[in-house]
Amino acid sequence: MPRYYFHLRSKDQFIWxxxxxxxxxxATARGAADKAAAELRGDLLHESRHGYCWTVAVTDEGDELIHVTSL
Structure with a gap:
């Protein structure tokens, strides 16, 4: 089964x-990213008020970007 990586990034941070x-x-990885973004949205809301915009970037085993979703 393929492995997918869900990286978090903002203007000044990248969390691998x-x-x-x-x-x-x-398709399953994209759905998981969208679900994770919805769950994290509330946790990071306080930082968004300070001008941060977070995204979840999904890559595959070959480090190819397959999906990006905003928090």
Whole structure:
């Protein structure tokens, strides 16, 4: 099963997902990113008020970008 990585980034930070998650296909990875973004949105809301815009960037095992979603 392919492995996908869910990296968090803002204007001045990039948090690498070094573990990743095994998922059956890119469509499932995109759905997981959208779900994670919705869950994180509330946790990072206080930082958004200070001008931060966070995104979840999903890459595959070859480090190819397959999806980006905003928090």
């Amino acid at each position: 997902d070094r573990e990743g998650v095994d998922l059956p296909d890119p």
